[in-house]
Amino acid sequence: MNKIPEGQTATLASASWRDYYELCKPRVVMLMILTSLIGMFLAVPGMVPLDVLIIGNLGIALCAGSAAAVNHLVDRHIDKKMARTFNRPVAKGRVEPMQAALFALVIGALGMTLLVVFINVLTAVLTLASLLGYAVIYTLFLKRATPQNIVIGGLAGAAPPLLGWTAVTGEIHGHALLLVLIIFAWTPPHFWALAVHRKDEYAKADIPMLPVTHGEAYTKLHILLYTIIMIIVTVLPYITGMFNWLYLLGALVLGAGFLYWALAMIFSKKPSVGMDTFKYSIVYLMALFLIMLLDHYLLPMPQHLEFNL
Structure with missing residues (x-):
């Protein structure tokens, strides 16, 4: 044996x-x-x-x-x-x-x-x-x-x-694709905040994350820009008639919170700001989708714009 x-x-x-x-x-x-x-x-x-x-x-x-x-x-x-x-x-x-x-x-x-x-x-x-x-x-x-x-x-x-x-x-369905688009726009600022916090580790591992290849300032600017894009994208489900005012209110309030942290990434000197932003981004996504659910069941269904594929 x-x-x-x-x-x-x-x-x-x-x-x-x-x-x-x-x-x-x-x-x-x-x-x-x-x-x-x-x-x-x-x-x-x-x-x-x-x-x-x-x-x-x-x-x-x-x-x-x-x-x-x-x-x-x-x-x-x-x-x-x-x-x-x-x-x-x-x-x-x-x-x-x-x-x-x-x-x-x-x-x-x-x-x-x-x-x-x-x-x-x-x-x-x-x-x-x-x-x-x-x-x-x-x-x-x-x-x-x-x-x-x-x-x-x-x-x-x-x-x-x-x-x-x-x-x-x-x-x-087009509405489902809007949900995909929201997470797609959310992912870069979510992950880059962690990458800034862990930049030295990614550099040691020879992984070309954005803060390693282009520096922290460049990455933080892109976190801000993608956050703005994400906020705009989150308004689209309201514009297309997928959700009502409750979702719009929640999306804008949560988006304002994300924008605050994106700006904090640029201006704050706290060593933990990257991880704090990363943690908020997780809470943001969970809360946004839960608000979608509340809007869907608590408010009258709006006039949907049908765009099935």
Whole structure:
């Protein structure tokens, strides 16, 4: 019988369910599922069918977790060099690369099966495209190739509300695309704020994030510009008749808060301003989508401008 080297035995024995749970980046996936869930509710005037609600979000979550596990696998050498990520399961050696790859394959295949069999093929195809966009196009290529990596690759992370919408309706609707556009515009200022805070770590790992390649001042200016673009984009659902005054009020108040932090990035000398802005951006997105849900169910439905695809 072949003996497993003593060091490897210790590594394998140290792996637990928590390590595999961490491979899925649960906090990121939970935010994605929140937007997917709300995308489902916004697609219908009443209640989402329970089977679609549960199986659809489970399938999307499994595929998102699969993409996250691939990210852990591919970035394990980079993760060792960064304080934020050095203790990740694959980087630390608690989960072997082959185990991580097999785990990603299994949960990804399970998620796709659930979507194809119980939801619809359109949602499965869009979810697969999102998975490949993050795990392959962004993680393998864009992240190491260009400081615009998060702008281009952000489209994959913006897909969940569209996936939720198509899971219920089986069609792509312009209103769902507006939800995607909001997250797409939100992603650069959200992630660049973290990149400014972690600039030295990205430089050490040789990752060409914008503050590393173009400096902090340039990045902070672009955070401000993208924040303004994002605020304009968030008004579009009101203009198109998707939401009422409650959403508009919430979008403008939350947008003003984001603008405050974008300006603080430029003018504040606090070392924590980047992380503070990053944390606000997460609260911003969660609150914005919850306000969408409140507007959708509490106020009379406005006159929608139909632009199905």
